[in-house]
Amino acid sequence: MPPEASRFPKRLARVRRSLLTNGLEAVLFLDMNNVRYLTGFTGSDGAFLLGRRRSLLLVDGRYTTQAGEQIGEAGVFEYREKVAGIAEILAGWAVTTVGFEAAAVSYETYGKLKEKLPMACLQPLASKAVNIRMVKDEDEIAALRQAAALASRSLLELLPEVRPGLRERDVALELEYRMKRNGADGISFPTIVAAGENAALPHAAPGSRKLAADDTLVIDYGVVFEGYHSDETCTFVLGQASSPFREAYGAVKTAHDRAIAAVKAGVPCAEIDRIARDYLEEAGLGRFFVHTTGHGIGLEVHEPPRIAATTEVLLEVGMVVNIEPGVYIPGQWGIRIEDTVLVRERDCEIITKTPKDLTIL
Numbered sequence: 588m589p590p591e592a593s594r595f596p597k598r599l600a601r602v603r604r605s606l607l608t609n610g611l612e613a614v615l616f617l618d619m620n621n622v623r624y625l626t627g628f629t630g631s632d633g634a635f636l637l638g639r640r641r642s643l644l645l646v647d648g649r650y651t652t653q654a655g656e657q658i659g660e661a662g663v664f665e666y667r668e669k670v671a672g673i674a675e676i677l678a679g680w681a682v683t684t685v686g687f688e689a690a691a692v693s694y695e696t697y698g699k700l701k702e703k704l705p706m707a708c709l710q711p712l713a714s715k716a717v718n719i720r721m722v723k724d725e726d727e728i729a730a731l732r733q734a735a736a737l738a739s740r741s742l743l744e745l746l747p748e749v750r751p752g753l754r755e756r757d758v759a760l761e762l763e764y765r766m767k768r769n770g771a772d773g774i775s776f777p778t779i780v781a782a783g784e785n786a787a788l789p790h791a792a793p794g795s796r797k798l799a800a801d802d803t804l805v806i807d808y809g810v811v812f813e814g815y816h817s818d819e820t821c822t823f824v825l826g827q828a829s830s831p832f833r834e835a836y837g838a839v840k841t842a843h844d845r846a847i848a849a850v851k852a853g854v855p856c857a858e859i860d861r862i863a864r865d866y867l868e869e870a871g872l873g874r875f876f877v878h879t880t881g882h883g884i885g886l887e888v889h890e891p892p893r894i895a896a897t898t899e900v901l902l903e904v905g906m907v908v909n910i911e912p913g914v915y916i917p918g919q920w921g922i923r924i925e926d927t928v929l930v931r932e933r934d935c936e937i938i939t940k941t942p943k944d945l946t947i948l
Contacts (some may be wrong), residue, residue: 612682618691674703734812739940755793775809787922802918820925838870
């Protein structure tokens with residue numbers, strides 16, 4: 588659907604107000620997630636130029652037809668070589684001060700642009716360009732809700748079949764199959780299924796280890812739906828849970844719940860991290876909490892803002908973030924409990940659907 592009849596003009600107007608300041612006449616976008624966000628184009632390569640009164644999507648011949656169908660032919664320019672095409676348009680627009688996404692432009696590309704546009708002032712935009720997608724609109728929130736519901740449904744379908752004797756990779760493959768069968772466009776990241784001592788590895792890869800009686804089982808999974816990601820982690824036990832594990836699970840669950848209860852507009856991201864971290868410290872588990880408390884999610888599975896002690900960002904209505912405290916006891920087991928939440932004025936909505944009370948399989 589061409590952007591004139593959809594959500595994209597509002598996004599473009601907001602980004603113009605945000606980025607075309609301090610004398611900037613245009614902004615060059617090469618991060619394809621930002622290009623998709625601003626235009627609706629879903630191809631894997633291209634560039635987008637946003638000026639004060641006009642904009643243009645630049646693609647090579649592989650994507651000309653697709654781009655015309657998705658955003659309208661009038662807004663598409665076909666190039667043979669990307670940097671030359673960008674330089675041609677900027678020269679035609681007669682702009683001299685151009686911003687660009689610092690994280691998306693290589694030094695080589697920057698050098699080529701400077702060579703072809705010797706009179707232009709190219710200004711890197713760091714945080715502003717990265718943060719344009721932090722606050723989600725209603726279309727994005729709807730896609731995120733659908734992604735989370737689809738993923739949770741798939742896991743809940745699978746859980747009755749999880750039993751000792753299955754390999755970690757068998758469970759991961761079956762879950763990925765069910766998520767795609769249920770309507771996912773793809774998976775957000777390689778599914779983590781980690782049993783027993785492997786659960787103590789925060790980013791364990793599912794292998795040939797067979798699930799055994801009384802194992803801890805951590806499943807971290809997600810789908811892509813209409814370009815938007817879900818991300819959820821659940822921790823289970825196959826059989827009997829020991830008293831130390833039950834106590835640790837209760838501590839992680841309380842840290843998770845307290846952090847989520849504090850999520851609302853105006854609260855610093857660092858404060859959410861502090862709440863979860865302080866509780867686990869009080870429980871004697873602080874040294875085993877080895878990652879940040881969470882992250883934003885959207886067209887990428889990890890987006891700003893980070894829910895971390897070093898993040899100088901206040902939560903805003905419409906942000907969607909993940910809260911995922913965890914503890915990892917080397918050589919024994921790990922526990923991570925993760926939910927996705929939508930920030931509201933006075934509280935938040937939990938978007939992910941799988942129950943987080945301790946479940947014995």
